[in-house]
């Protein structure tokens with residue numbers, strides 16, 4: 001039996017009051033449609049179809065490389081009509097059609113798997129997930145007749161006063177046997193909204209004698225639909241909390257979880273400690289027993305085991321190997337790699353810099369387009385002058401080099417293994433291995449200069465006083 005997932009994402013999202021399509025709004029750092037697609041992919045279906053409307057190109061771009069198929073719903077004529085628009089993309093698939101809304105980003109794939117199993121076990125034609133909402137608000141109410149068999153979903157706008165009080169509501173997640181899909185054609189336009197409601201299939205199926213069930217599984221939070229900015233914020237908060245809880249369960253130590261942001265795709269190893277106000281964004285992987293001190297932002301980077309990232313450091317698209325230490329106040333820009341046990345200290349900026357293991361750059365440096373070997377020492381204030389106004393050039397510093405403080409290396413330039421650079425040098429030529437390069441002006445001492453200076457200045461002040469007297 002084959003399975004296809006259809007995600008409805010062509011609504012206008014008017015309640016969001018935004019120029020951006022609703023399903024592209026971020027929840028905990030990723031567009032909600034991506035979260036729903038990720039859930040769908042976890043079910044390992046044969047096909048994922050996203051129904052999109054006038055913003056189809058933007059949605060397609062956001063889901064590039066996910067391997068999903070798109071169906072166009074030209075006009076937002078309701079959820080029932082949206083699913084109908086996916087039919088050509090389904091082709092002659094025989095099996096199950098799992099339908100989800102694109103605005104429910106907190107869905108748990110395990111709940112959906114459980115739901116699909118219930119559907120199969122009970123040999124249903126159509127099943128829907130319901131949940132108990134404290135405040136049913138705009139959700140469709142699940143109306144069961146007294147026998148418990150008759151089932152329908154009544155939208156909030158169409159519900160009478162008694163129905164409005166029902167707390168069991170529709171999640172928007174359905175499983176429909178492909179053979180029962182023809183029922184979509186029987187949905188009539190809703191007189192209040194002029195839309196074709198997918199929810200109507202439940203009552204239609206019951207009337208036609210098809211086996212239909214609503215399974216009240218999962219929590220209100222999991223099925224939360226995001227229609228307004230307020231709900232967007234709430235969903236972000238809940239997802240953030242779920243992520244923190246997950247990593248706490250896996251042995252990560254948070255000192256102030258409420259102030260920490262962790263991207264859904266990030267990974268953190270056991271025994272790592274995360275201080276307050278830390279942002280771990282994108283596809284970041286942090287190893288075991290590392291420490292991330294306050295106010296650190298790490299984006300799309302790999303941090304090894306037992307690494308220390310000190311306060312107020314920014315790391316982007318870079319690799320930090322085991323037992324290295326970075327910061328405080330360091331900026332590690334894209335394409336950098338910091339070797340094991342290397343130390344990058346305060347006010348050091350790296351850009352496309354490969355730093356060998358055990359190398360130290362402890363203070364106030366810019367190292368860009370640079371390859372530094374192992375065990376080198378980069379003195380305070382060292383600058384690689386990588387840019388000539390037109391092009392970027394590379395600086396190579398081989399193993400064991402000692403760069404004296406306040407040196408500039410004008411790229412392209414190579415410093416041979418074990419060479420020394422005297423402090424305050426401007427290096428413009430390659431340095432052979434083991435050599436000492438000094439380019440600063442030789443020091444000159446002018447003896448007794450201080451005494452002569454004070455004699456000259458006292459003469460001047462006497463002369464000024466003399467001039468003043470004459471005037472009186």
Ligand code: UD1
Pocket residue numbers: 008009010011012023051073075076077078079080081082101102103104138139140141153155169170171172197198199224225227
């Ligand atoms: C819908 C359900 C409601 C349920 C709730 C769960 C209907 C009629 N109502 O209400 O019973 O409790 O979800 O969250 O189905 N969409 C389209 N094309 C359209 C209209 C909508 O693709 O023409 C998409 C939207 O982009 C959205 C999803 O369908 O992702 C749901 O639409 P929305 O307008 O948010 O429905 P709700 O009012 O939340």
Ligand code: CA
Pocket residue numbers: 101103225226227
């Ligand atoms: Ca909704």
